[in-house]
Amino acid sequence: MTTATDGKPTTDTTVMKALRRLRVPQTQRNRELGLLVFALVIVAGAVALVELGTSGTLNPQIFYYAGIPAALAISLHIVLRLRARAADPFVLPIATLLTGLGIAEIYRLDIANDRLGWDAFSARQLVWAAIATAGALAIVLLLRNYRVLFRYTYVFGFAGIALLMLPFIPGLGLAGANASVWISVGGLFQFQPGELGKIALAIFFAGYLVRTRESLTSVGTRFLWMTWPRARELGPLLVIWFISLGIIVLQRDLGTGLLIFGMFVAMLYVATGKTSWVVIGVTLAVAGAVLASQVLTYVGWRFANWLNAFDTEIIDRVGGSFQLVQGIFGLAQGGLIGTGLGQGRPYLTPVAESDYIFPSLGEELGLVGVFAILALYMVFASRGIRIGVAGQDDFGKLLAVGLSFTIALQVFIMVGGVTRLIPLTGLTTPFLAAGGSSLIANWLIVAILLRISDAVRSRPRVVIG
Known part of the structure; x- marks a missing residue:
């Protein structure tokens, strides 16, 4: 306690607050390190259990599958200590644990095959994990x-559309694929540009909605129980709806179309706070x-596989429900503890290892393991939404919420598909499934969330828009 010039006693609250602010970033990074070590121990244990369960011995190869993810995660943690000391401490450990569990299960399937x-x-x-982590480090x-x-904003919008259109360029598109979403670069490796396209479109949606929020929240027409927006405000939603339908029709990719449209509707609701946008968006999605x-044969087959999965004719036909039924039986075999x-x-x-990595883990980890994995996704999405809500920068808020909702929606679509809750689509389970393009995109989302x-x-809070 000190005495001011007017004789009144005062406390050094300003100094104490400054010291607390200096300690907070260090505390965040120490918390992240503890969670990261815990996640890496689980990954190492999972790889060791795979070896013991399949061969009864420990192969030296497990050091690659346990050590490389550890080195990658620690490298990113060190960079965060130096360049982003106040970043969220939960995002990196969760992404590391999910990626490591996916690698362990894919390794188990490789041994079996x-x-x-x-x-x-x-x-x-x-x-791919090394490349994805390098991309996150660069961000x-x-x-x-x-x-x-x-x-x-508009550069990313055009880039997102261009990435979605790359598979149609002669010489780049992968011939013979079920969906026109893959490109082959020089015949050396294959990539799905739409995974990066969804990030570019998320940036475009965030910037666009910040710029047009005032017109979107203007008073509309009151009808029945809600206020309907004016016709000109419906334009952007209808454009994105038609683009999503175009993706479904031209690329035969139901999952990406649903994901992009759902992401836009969610960000539109956050930007305006109007429930009417959600109602209109859900109505358009169901109608689409x-x-x-009814119009597209392959979409009709997916609905038939979903509704009549256990019919013998549906199971035995080419492109039928055999894969879906096998995955459901695998989950049932896992029981409570796997x-x-x-x-x-x-x-x-x-x-x-790809489409059905979640049922594979469910069979061997059981219902308890499935709930634990879903809880990790829930915490990841909630931390991302919290990151957005905590700031007063409208662009950062929309971008963080949009990217986090994209991960959550992708998990719901994929898990709902393999458990026969909804029709199966062509998406992958984030972080877990085999696939380089998906893994890179998800780790870039991690890096952007950490930066925000x-x-x-x-930093001081700034309002954009």
């Missing part, structure tokens, strides 16, 4: 102020799905 060496899916996933290092993205099921890593038979399900959270916690 006798796919070993650097041609195995798990080895490729390690390489954290180079994107010092995420608000610069706001200046290039019904229309597509068969144990390396001791189930997830390899009986076609493409188990660091700005929210450590």
